[in-house]
Amino acid sequence: MFAFFAVQSEVFRSPRGIANWLDPAxxxxxxxxxxxxxxIGGHFDLSAGVMTGTTALTVGIVAVEFGxxxxxxxxxxxxxxxxxxFFNGWLVTRTGLPSFIITLGTFLMLQGLNLGLTKxxxxxxxxxxxxxxxxxxxxxxxxxxxxxIAGTExxxxxxxxxxxxxxxxxxxxxxxxxxxVFATGGDEVAARNVGVPARRTTITxxxxxxxxxxxxxxxxxxxLTSVQANTGIGxxxxxxxxxxxxxxxxxxxxxxxxxxxxxxxxFGMTQLGIPYLxxxxxxxxxxxxxxxxxxVLANRLVRRYAEAARR
Amino acid sequence: xxxxxxxxxxxxxxxxIALDGITSTVRAGEVTCVLGDNGAGKSTLIKILSGVHRxxxxxxxxxxxxxxxxxxxxxxxxxxxxxxxxxxxxxxxAIWRNFFxxxxxxxxxxxxxxxxxxxxxETTRLALQEMGIDIRDPDQPVGTLSxxxxxxxxxxxxxxxxxxVLILDEPTSALGVKQAGxxxxxxxxxxxxxxxxxxxxxxxxxxxxxxxxxxxLNRGRSLGSFAKxxxxxxxxxxxxxxxxxxxxLAHELERPTS
Numbered sequence: 330m331f332a333f334f335a336v337q338s339e340v341f342r343s344p345r346g347i348a349n350w351l352d353p354a355x356x357x358x359x360x361x362x363x364x365x366x367x368x369i370g371g372h373f374d375l376s377a378g379v380m381t382g383t384t385a386l387t388v389g390i391v392a393v394e395f396g397x398x399x400x401x402x403x404x405x406x407x408x409x410x411x412x413x414x415f416f417n418g419w420l421v422t423r424t425g426l427p428s429f430i431i432t433l434g435t436f437l438m439l440q441g442l443n444l445g446l447t448k449x450x451x452x453x454x455x456x457x458x459x460x461x462x463x464x465x466x467x468x469x470x471x472x473x474x475x476x477x478i479a480g481t482e483x484x485x486x487x488x489x490x491x492x493x494x495x496x497x498x499x500x501x502x503x504x505x506x507x508x509x510v511f512a513t514g515g516d517e518v519a520a521r522n523v524g525v526p527a528r529r530t531t532i533t534x535x536x537x538x539x540x541x542x543x544x545x546x547x548x549x550x551x552x553l554t555s556v557q558a559n560t561g562i563g564x565x566x567x568x569x570x571x572x573x574x575x576x577x578x579x580x581x582x583x584x585x586x587x588x589x590x591x592x593x594x595x596f597g598m599t600q601l602g603i604p605y606l607x608x609x610x611x612x613x614x615x616x617x618x619x620x621x622x623x624x625v626l627a628n629r630l631v632r633r634y635a636e637a638a639r640r
Numbered sequence: 641x642x643x644x645x646x647x648x649x650x651x652x653x654x655x656x657i658a659l660d661g662i663t664s665t666v667r668a669g670e671v672t673c674v675l676g677d678n679g680a681g682k683s684t685l686i687k688i689l690s691g692v693h694r695x696x697x698x699x700x701x702x703x704x705x706x707x708x709x710x711x712x713x714x715x716x717x718x719x720x721x722x723x724x725x726x727x728x729x730x731x732x733x734a735i736w737r738n739f740f741x742x743x744x745x746x747x748x749x750x751x752x753x754x755x756x757x758x759x760x761x762e763t764t765r766l767a768l769q770e771m772g773i774d775i776r777d778p779d780q781p782v783g784t785l786s787x788x789x790x791x792x793x794x795x796x797x798x799x800x801x802x803x804x805v806l807i808l809d810e811p812t813s814a815l816g817v818k819q820a821g822x823x824x825x826x827x828x829x830x831x832x833x834x835x836x837x838x839x840x841x842x843x844x845x846x847x848x849x850x851x852x853x854x855x856x857l858n859r860g861r862s863l864g865s866f867a868k869x870x871x872x873x874x875x876x877x878x879x880x881x882x883x884x885x886x887x888x889l890a891h892e893l894e895r896p897t898s
Contacts, residue, residue, distance in 0.1 A: 515730035524742035
C-alpha cells in the first residue's frame with residue numbers, strides 16, 4: 330500500500346507527507362487497538378465512535394461552561410467514559426444479549442445526549458474556547474504537542490499510538506488477562522468452565538474501549554480547542570473495519586493489536602494517498618470496502634484452517 | 641473411606657424433578673460409570689458435582705466432609721475437575737495456552753506480572769509426554785487436533801493440575817471406535833495414577849471394560865448402583881435402555897409369526 334502511493338506521489342513519501350498520513354492513522358489506531366481487543370474478546374462496541382465525541386464535549390463543557398481547570402475536566406471525562414464502558418459491559422454480560430444491539434442503544438442515547446446537552450449549555454452545537462481553561466498548556470503538551478524529527482513535525486498522538494499498540498500486544502500475548510481475552514472470545518462457556526472470569530474480562534474490555542475513546546476525545550478537544558456535538562459519529566464502523574483489515578475475526582477469539590494498528594495505517598494512507606494522487610476523494614470508500622472484503626475472505630481461511638478438526 | 645460420596649442427592653428445575661435420591665461413591669483409583677439414556681439426569685448430576693448447580697436435597701461428601709460448591713472454581717480448587725464433551729477447549733487457541741487456561745503461571749510482580757509462556761510451553765509438552773500423548777507442536781491450535789486428541793489433552797490437563805476426582809462428560813460419544821479406545825486408555829491411566837474417575841456415558845460397551853462401579857440413571861432416578869462383579873455387560877445394556885421397556889420394544893419389533 331505504501332509502495333503504491335509512494336511510487337506515484339512524491340508528497341506522499343516525503344517526511345511531511347508521512348507526518349500527514351500518520352496523523353489520522355494515529356487517533357484511529359488508538360481506537361482500533363482497543364476495539365480489536367474487544368473483538369478478540371467476542372464483542373462489538375458501536376458506541377465507541379460517539380463516545381470520543383461525548384468525552385471531548387465533556388472536557389469542553391466542564392472546562393468552559395463550568396470554568397474548571399482542564400485537568401478536572403479531563404478527570405470528569407474519564408470517570409464518565411469508565412462509567413459508560415462499565416454500563417455497556419455489565420448490560421451485555423448480565424442480559425446475554427448481543428453486544429451489537431446493546432451498544433447500538435448506547436450509541437443512539439449518547440448521540441442524543443451529546444446534541445441535547447451541548448445545546449442546553451452553549452445554545453449552539455459547538456463547545457469552543459477550551460484553550461482559555463487553566464492548565465491548558467500542560468494538557469496541550471501531553472495530548473497535542475508536536476515532535477520535531479528530521480525537521481518535520483510529527484503529532485505526539487503518533488507516539489501514543491505506538492505505545493498503546495505495544496502495550497496491547499504485550500497484554501494480549503504475555504499476560505493472564507490476554508489469555509482470558511482469547512478464551513472468552515473463542516468460547517465463553519468453555520472458558521468459564523475452566524475457571525476464567527469471563528464476565529469480568531468482558532466488562533474490563535468494554536471499559537478499555539471507553540478509556541481509549543476518552544483518550545482520543547481529550548486529544549481532539551485539546552488539539553482543536555472546540556468540539557462539534559456530532560464528533561465521532563460514524564467512526565465506530567471505521568474502527569471495526571480497521572480491526573478486521575488487521576485480521577480480527579468478527580466471531581471473536583482471534584486477532585492482534587498490531588494487525589489493527591496496521592489496519593489503521595492502511596486506512597490513513599488511503600485516506601490521504603488518494604488526494605495526493607489527485608484522484609477524486611469519493612473513491613476512498615470504494616477502496617475501503619474492497620479492502621474490507623479481501624480481509625474478511627482472508628480471515629475465513631484462517632478460521633477454516635484452525636477449525637478443520639480431523640475427527 | 642470413599643473420596644467422593646453422594647447421599648440421596650436431588651435437584652429440581654422449577655416443578656420438574658431433574659434428579660432424585662441419587663446415592664453413589666467414587667474411590668481413589670477407581671472408575672465410577674454413570675450410565676443413562678438421554679434425559680436421564682446425567683448432565684444435572686455433572687453440574688452438581690462440578691459446582692455449576694447446588695443440589696436441592698441430600699448431601700455431597702468429599703473426604704467424608706459435607707461440601708457444597710457455588711461455582712465451578714470452588715469445585716476445581718477442591719480437586720474436582722470436569723472435562724466437558726465439546727466444551728473442553730478453545731479451538732482457535734494454541735495447545736499450551738489451552739492447557740494453562742485459567743491457571744496461567746506468572747513471573748514478575750506488580751504491573752510487570754506476566755504469563756510465563758516459556759514455562760507453560762515446556763510444562764505442556766512434558767505433561768502430555770508423561771501421559772503418553774504425542775503432540776507434534778504445542779503451538780498448534782487445538783482446533784487442528786482430532787476429537788480423541790482433544791479429549792486426551794483435556795484429561796492430561798486435569799491430571800496435571802492435581803485433580804483428585806475427574807469427571808468426564810461423554811468423552812467417547814462423538815468418536816469412532818479407534819479414537820474412543822485411545823481416550824479410554826487415558827482414562828485408565830488417570831485411574832492408575834490414583835485419580836477417582838466419574839465417567840458419564842450412554843454406551844455400556846465403553847463403560848464396562850474400564851468401570852469398577854456403575855450407577856444407572858433413568859428419568860432422574862437411580863436404577864441401582866453395582867460393583868463390577870455384580871452385573872454383566874448384557875444386564876447393564878438391558879437396564880440402561882429401561883429394562884422392561886426394551887423387552888417390550890423387542891416384542892413389538894418381532895416379526896409376526898403366523
